[in-house]
Amino acid sequence: MEKLINEFSVGLFFWQTLLFLVLLFLLKKYAWKPILNAVNEREKSIEDALNKAEEAKKEMAELKSANEDLLKEARVERDEMLKEARTLKDKIIAEAKTKANEDAERIVASARESIQHEKMAAVTELKNQVAVLSIEIAEKILKQELSSEAKQSSMISSVVDDIQLN
Amino acid sequence: MQGKKIFKLLLFLLLITPSLTIASEEVVKEESSVKSEIKQDIMHHLQDAYDFHLFTDKTTGTHYGFPLPIILWDNGLHVFMSSKFHHGEAVAESKGNYYKVYHNKIYKTDAEGTLSKDEDGHVTNAKPLDFSITKSVFSVMLISLLIFLLFRGFAKSYKKSHIPNAVGKFMEPLVLFVRDEIAIPNIGEKHYKKYMSYLLTVFFFIWFVNLTGLTPLGINVTGNIAVTFCLALITFLITQFTSKKDYWKHIFWMPGVPVPMKFVLAPIELLGVFIKPFALMIRLYANISAGHIVLMSLVGLLFVFQNWFARGAFLGLTLFLSIIELLVAFLQAYIFTMLTALYFGGAVAEHDDHH
Numbered sequence: 142m143e144k145l146i147n148e149f150s151v152g153l154f155f156w157q158t159l160l161f162l163v164l165l166f167l168l169k170k171y172a173w174k175p176i177l178n179a180v181n182e183r184e185k186s187i188e189d190a191l192n193k194a195e196e197a198k199k200e201m202a203e204l205k206s207a208n209e210d211l212l213k214e215a216r217v218e219r220d221e222m223l224k225e226a227r228t229l230k231d232k233i234i235a236e237a238k239t240k241a242n243e244d245a246e247r248i249v250a251s252a253r254e255s256i257q258h259e260k261m262a263a264v265t266e267l268k269n270q271v272a273v274l275s276i277e278i279a280e281k282i283l284k285q286e287l288s289s290e291a292k293q294s295s296m297i298s299s300v301v302d303d304i305q306l307n
Numbered sequence: 308m309q310g311k312k313i314f315k316l317l318l319f320l321l322l323i324t325p326s327l328t329i330a331s332e333e334v335v336k337e338e339s340s341v342k343s344e345i346k347q348d349i350m351h352h353l354q355d356a357y358d359f360h361l362f363t364d365k366t367t368g369t370h371y372g373f374p375l376p377i378i379l380w381d382n383g384l385h386v387f388m389s390s391k392f393h394h395g396e397a398v399a400e401s402k403g404n405y406y407k408v409y410h411n412k413i414y415k416t417d418a419e420g421t422l423s424k425d426e427d428g429h430v431t432n433a434k435p436l437d438f439s440i441t442k443s444v445f446s447v448m449l450i451s452l453l454i455f456l457l458f459r460g461f462a463k464s465y466k467k468s469h470i471p472n473a474v475g476k477f478m479e480p481l482v483l484f485v486r487d488e489i490a491i492p493n494i495g496e497k498h499y500k501k502y503m504s505y506l507l508t509v510f511f512f513i514w515f516v517n518l519t520g521l522t523p524l525g526i527n528v529t530g531n532i533a534v535t536f537c538l539a540l541i542t543f544l545i546t547q548f549t550s551k552k553d554y555w556k557h558i559f560w561m562p563g564v565p566v567p568m569k570f571v572l573a574p575i576e577l578l579g580v581f582i583k584p585f586a587l588m589i590r591l592y593a594n595i596s597a598g599h600i601v602l603m604s605l606v607g608l609l610f611v612f613q614n615w616f617a618r619g620a621f622l623g624l625t626l627f628l629s630i631i632e633l634l635v636a637f638l639q640a641y642i643f644t645m646l647t648a649l650y651f652g653g654a655v656a657e658h659d660d661h662h
Contacts, residue, residue, distance in 0.1 A: 145532050150355060152378075152437040154533035156444040161537060164451040164512065169504035172458035176475075176482055177503060179465035186469075 345607035349600060352525055354411045356442040357389040361525065370394055375445055379406065381415065381435035389439070406435065413437050443534065446526045450515050458511070485510050485644060493648035498655040502648065505545060509538060510644040517595060517636030521602075521629065529639070530596040532588070539588035542647045547580075550654035557658070583650055587643060594639050598632045 287293045344365075360372040374390035381404060391399035395408040398420035406413050407420040414422060414432035423431050440448075457474050464472035471479055485507050490499040516528045528534055556562065558576040561569050605625045609618050 148354070148532050149536065150437070150441070150531070150533045152439055153355060153441060153443055153531055154537055155438055156440070157447055157534045157537040158541075160444075160447050160451050161508075161512065161541070164455060165505060165508045167455055168458055168508050171455070172462045173504045173507050175462035175465060176458070176479075177486070179462075179469070179471075180479070180483065183469045 341610055345604070345610065349603045349607070352603060353527055353530055353596060353599060355531060356411065357392065357408060357413075357439060358394070359442050359445060360394075375442065376440045377406075377413070378438040378440065379413065379435040380438065385435070404435075413439075442526070443528050443531050446519065446524075446528050447516070447534070450519055450528070451512070454511055454515055481511075482507060489641075489645050489648045493645070493652040494655065495652060498651075501549070502545070502651050505541070506644050506648055506651075509542075509647060510640050513538070513591065513643055514637055514640035517639060518633070520595060520599065521632055521636060527595070527599055529591055530599055532592050535588040535592040538591070538643070539584040542587060542650060543581075543584035546584075546650045546654045549651070551657065553656060553658050554654045562658075583646075587646055591639055591643055594635060598635055602628055602632060 287296060357377060358370075358372055358374045360370060362372075363370045374388045377385070377387050377389050377391075377399070379385040379401070383402060385401040385404065385406075387399060387401050391397065391401075392406075392408050398416060398418065399406045400418070405416050405418050405420065407416045407422065408414075409422055409430055412430075413435060414430055415435055416422060416432055425431050458478070461471055461475040461478055464475050470476075486499075486503065489510075490503055490506055494502055513529060516526075516534075519526045520528065520530065558580065559573050561572045561576065564572065602625065605621055605628060608621050609625070612618055612621065
């Protein structure tokens with residue numbers, strides 16, 4: 142202990158204290174503050190970046206799931222639409238078919254009718270022609286039969302004979 | 308860029324320590340006188356000096372080194388270079404007063420340099436107030452400048468990018484180490500910020516000073532009790548002046564123990580307040596002094612033994628211990644900072660649960 146006290150130098154203590162305090166002050170101002178600030182800032186920016194990345198990842202996942210939902214919905218909608226379209230098509234085709242059938246039948250019926258008419262008209266005309274020809278034939282035959290007086294008188298007598306007076 | 312060069316130079320000096328130390332001691336002597344000479348050299352090295360002595364060529368008696376300014380206050384300021392003492396052999400005259408160096412202390416004497424001694428052999432001459440720029444003061448100045456330049460450059464490099472310069476790449480993990488492993492665990496997230504400047508300064512100061520102590524320049528700063536006393540005193544003062552109510556309560560009126568025990572604990576706790584920084588002071592001083600003594604003794608043994616096998620063995624041992632001392636240099640800086648942080652933590656701790 143005595144040796145230590147003997148060794149103690151006031152001058153060295155004075156200079157050491159002075160120099161150390163000056164060094165402390167200078168380092169605080171020019172080194173420690175900027176260094177610790179820079180390190181803190183960097184640590185903060187790294188943390189921020191990590192947080193942001195995490196957030197972006199979450200957002201991406203959300204977006205993806207939303208997209209998938211949307212896709213699923215769209216698919217369902219498309220299926221529904223297709224189904225609807227198919228039924229509509231079937232319906233339209235069926236309707237068209239019935240209509241076509243009906244039309245065809247109507248056309249056939251009217252054709253048949255008009256044929257019937259034409260036939261009737263043709264028959265009537267034929268009958269008339271036959272009648273006219275029969276009269277002409279009858280005229281000619283009569284003209285021939287009644288060319289002589291005898292014949293005319295026999296004729297008359299036969300007709301008269303035929304006529305029975307009742 | 309300049310700081311980088313200085314840092315490289317320092318590293319280089321550290322690496323070549325053992326070989327240069329040996330080279331500087333290379334003096335062939337008679338064995339008996341060699342031993343006492345080594346002892347003298349070691350004692351001389353451990354003490355502060357008034358000139359920056361590098362080595363002495365004892366065959367010609369020439370000292371290599373440079374003088375440093377002597378600043379004395381003795382009814383007026385006396386400033387002269389230490390070369391006036393001629394390595395303690397001459398009496399220095401300044402403004403009509405005469406001074407002589409005896410056992411590394413300056414005494415006021417007459418023109419002949421007479422020293423009067425009492426029965427115990429203590430010099431009774433008057434001692435002027437001595438504020439000389441001694442070897443240790445000069446070293447502290449240089450090292451402080453070096454630390455300042457290195458760390459200012461390091462801090463500046465952050466302005467350019469998030470990644471620091473070469474010095475910063477090496478030092479940043481250490482700065483973060485002090486923050487994350489020393490300050491935060493011992494002081495707590497809430498209060499640690501105001502202590503960071505002191506903790507970082509004390510850590511790097513002690514570490515750099517310890518490292519320069521391992522260079523062949525023969526600097527021994529932290530082996531001076533005045534230096535460690537100054538550091539411990541600052542720790543002590545900061546602890547007391549930033550302490551909270553709880554700190555004093557735990558010293559004078561320990562909660563959670565019976566009243567008679569409180570009276571017993573108070574003086575013990577109060578004593579502890581002073582013992583803690585005292586232990587800090589002694590630990591650093593003793594460790595560094597011991598390291599220097601052991602290393603120098605081993606280097607000395609190289610000259611005591613004439614046997615080449617023994618010399619080789621001691622060379623290896625010196626190299627090994629130099630590396631151990633490199634670790635000790637860091638360890639002591641760490642322990643000092645760590646305990647300082649622990650005391651700060653005790654001063655600002657808020658006890659929710661009373662034990």
